[in-house]
Amino acid sequence: MDFNLTEDRQMLADSLNRYLGDKYPVEHRNAVAYDLPCHDDGKWAELAELGALFALSPESAGGFGGTGFDIAVVFEALGRTLCPEPMLGAAMAARILTALEQDQEALLSGATKYAVALAEVDAPYDLQAMECSAVAQGDGHALTGRKTSVYGGQVADVFLVAAMLNGAPALFSVQAAAAQVVGYPMMDGAGAAELLLDGTPAQLLAADAGAIIADAVNAGIVALCAEAVGVMDVVHATTVDYLKTRKQFGVPIGKFQVLQHRAVDMLTEIEQARSITIKAASELGGPDAGRFASMAKNMIGRAGRLVAEEAIQMHGGIAMTWEYPVSHYAKRLIMLDAQLGDTDYHLSRVMADLAA
Amino acid sequence: MDLSFSENDIAFRDEVRSYLADNLPTAMTEAVRKGGELTKEMMEEWHAILQRKGWLATIWPKEYGGPGWTPVQRHIFEEECCRAYAPRIVPFGLNMLGPVLIEFGTQAQKEYYLPRILSGEDWWCQGYSEPGAGSDLASLKTRAVRDGDHWVINGQKTWTTLGQHADKIFCLCRTDPEAKQQQGISFILVDMNTPGIEVRPIRLIEGGHEVNEVFFTDVRVPAENLVGEENKGWTIAKFLLTHERTGIAGVGFSMQSLEEVKALARKIRRGGKRLIDDPLFAARIAQAEVDLEAMKITNLRMLFKAQQQGAPGPETSILKIKGTVIHQELKDLARRALGPVAAPFPGYLAEGNIMFGPDGTEHNAARYFNNRKTSIFGGSNEIQRNILSKAALEL
Numbered sequence: 001m002d003f004n005l006t007e008d009r010q011m012l013a014d015s016l017n018r019y020l021g022d023k024y025p026v027e028h029r030n031a032v033a034y035d036l037p038c039h040d041d042g043k044w045a046e047l048a049e050l051g052a053l054f055a056l057s058p059e060s061a062g063g064f065g066g067t068g069f070d071i072a073v074v075f076e077a078l079g080r081t082l083c084p085e086p087m088l089g090a091a092m093a094a095r096i097l098t099a100l101e102q103d104q105e106a107l108l109s110g111a112t113k114y115a116v117a118l119a120e121v122d123a124p125y126d127l128q129a130m131e132c133s134a135v136a137q138g139d140g141h142a143l144t145g146r147k148t149s150v151y152g153g154q155v156a157d158v159f160l161v162a163a164m165l166n167g168a169p170a171l172f173s174v175q176a177a178a179a180q181v182v183g184y185p186m187m188d189g190a191g192a193a194e195l196l197l198d199g200t201p202a203q204l205l206a207a208d209a210g211a212i213i214a215d216a217v218n219a220g221i222v223a224l225c226a227e228a229v230g231v232m233d234v235v236h237a238t239t240v241d242y243l244k245t246r247k248q249f250g251v252p253i254g255k256f257q258v259l260q261h262r263a264v265d266m267l268t269e270i271e272q273a274r275s276i277t278i279k280a281a282s283e284l285g286g287p288d289a290g291r292f293a294s295m296a297k298n299m300i301g302r303a304g305r306l307v308a309e310e311a312i313q314m315h316g317g318i319a320m321t322w323e324y325p326v327s328h329y330a331k332r333l334i335m336l337d338a339q340l341g342d343t344d345y346h347l348s349r350v351m352a353d354l355a356a
Numbered sequence: 357m358d359l360s361f362s363e364n365d366i367a368f369r370d371e372v373r374s375y376l377a378d379n380l381p382t383a384m385t386e387a388v389r390k391g392g393e394l395t396k397e398m399m400e401e402w403h404a405i406l407q408r409k410g411w412l413a414t415i416w417p418k419e420y421g422g423p424g425w426t427p428v429q430r431h432i433f434e435e436e437c438c439r440a441y442a443p444r445i446v447p448f449g450l451n452m453l454g455p456v457l458i459e460f461g462t463q464a465q466k467e468y469y470l471p472r473i474l475s476g477e478d479w480w481c482q483g484y485s486e487p488g489a490g491s492d493l494a495s496l497k498t499r500a501v502r503d504g505d506h507w508v509i510n511g512q513k514t515w516t517t518l519g520q521h522a523d524k525i526f527c528l529c530r531t532d533p534e535a536k537q538q539q540g541i542s543f544i545l546v547d548m549n550t551p552g553i554e555v556r557p558i559r560l561i562e563g564g565h566e567v568n569e570v571f572f573t574d575v576r577v578p579a580e581n582l583v584g585e586e587n588k589g590w591t592i593a594k595f596l597l598t599h600e601r602t603g604i605a606g607v608g609f610s611m612q613s614l615e616e617v618k619a620l621a622r623k624i625r626r627g628g629k630r631l632i633d634d635p636l637f638a639a640r641i642a643q644a645e646v647d648l649e650a651m652k653i654t655n656l657r658m659l660f661k662a663q664q665q666g667a668p669g670p671e672t673s674i675l676k677i678k679g680t681v682i683h684q685e686l687k688d689l690a691r692r693a694l695g696p697v698a699a700p701f702p703g704y705l706a707e708g709n710i711m712f713g714p715d716g717t718e719h720n721a722a723r724y725f726n727n728r729k730t731s732i733f734g735g736s737n738e739i740q741r742n743i744l745s746k747a748a749l750e751l
Contacts, residue, residue, distance in 0.1 A: 129627030149696035248492035
């Protein structure tokens, strides 16, 4: 047993943390976030040079990572600085392209940005119910329907789109230029897009792609959970620091036992969240990946809400301001719950296992 | 025991309901429903509509222009206003300064200021909190020094709600730095147009502007703007705390939010089923409804007690603690119900002309974040627990 990172992953973590801490501090982050395109092309290229993208795929596909732990290392670092760059789409697309043994050089170098379009307004989490559909057209296919909340879609060059083909979910590739893309910034500062498809030309990547999509979602969940752990670590450290320095009634407020206990409760939940994220990362790609991804996302949803709300409450008014970074971290934690299935959705998946 | 309202109260409720139906403009209820920020003009217009009927200063005695209502009538009025999606009353002049002047003001102060509050001529804001004095309000440092016929004020106030619209501010200032903390504070009225005052906006977590910082640099204020005795401002601050407690449970707002969440869960579809048919989400709504049903009665029990005893007791802190938590939970559900559709930053949706969630839900995530304030302001829920443990439990 060894819960340490391998030397390579530790080096990657260190270099990403150092780079993001220096080059993507909160002032820069807030300047990039909340307004289109919610993306800094130069920083994206530098992140790619540091290997943030190569870490998302295995050597066989041209990368140097590709396991759950590799993904977790990258996203935990992104979480620590609330980096809004469109990395989730890259991680999920890399997973899909690897499974399909498709060339992904342009993705891993950062030259081409990918977004993965799964959710729909009436089927945000459970893709069995999606209505976007494909028909054969000439040499390729044509897609019709609306994909919602496509993370990173506001700057994507290529969309990997899930749509129904002959009654089964299939995966297609759609060029951004061929579709109507409505980008927008989100409450947590990152960008997304609505993808409006109306007989839009698409290239079929895989028919009957349910298993490939599920694997990409599991990888995305590991990424989001690791990101949340990074966010929570910073929020907790900032809160504890505030408890030690903020004085009211003549003493640092951290002297009040009620706040001490609540800070400890936050820590307990964060450690539990870290543990289940490690578990989900270790199972990624295996037969039980979905079950542990669901457990992790459920736990992260609950811990994230507690940490966000308690951090604000224990700080008081200051954490309600745009100027104080904890507010942005809290928004990220809360909004992350609705990505790739929320607390309840993933609990229901764990519940379904009980009946099996 | 009898939980029903008296015949008089029911007649009163019907009267309120029909006045609101006839006089509350649709543009206002729409703005409230959508949950964005209301304009100053809208708030002023609403005040004027209520004042025409004599229902604006609901907690003032009749002789000063109040309606002379019982606590139960005030409760009914607030509940009906929520039910009708009326804007909230801006409380600083009407529910805070008004009662202070009536209790502690000179005849001249009452005659000058009270009519101006009723007419809407003066928009007041509150100068209490400072960067270093939040929960520990008595540690405030803003200084007022007597110089002939004037006070000279230096310092900084913060969290000044709607101060950007205000003509005047009532301040707690330190007038005796040698005295024990609570004993060297005075309550002073300041015209916001006095030279030396600067108002700077504070942008909130969700992006909105409702609070401000107010800076005072050698601000000269006439000596007669002192309310009550010099160095006795803390008595006024404590008095105000009891008046800030009308409607503290926010039951009407929570009832409004509960109905919104139920309607939303019936409208939203997840994979071919209504969200309300998802047992996990339904359980969350039901749980909040149970809590709110109990809170309604807790609120009425405390109203009843206040009506019998003449003043609310320290146990009303229970209303603040539980009332805010229930309301915040409902705001969480309103955001959660939308799932990823709650994510877009409000304001971008109209441009693309794409509807995301059901109509009027654009601000649901923003409102969830904004409402985290309610367990912090007006005496944080931690301070309310201190009050309860000391005053009610004598611990």
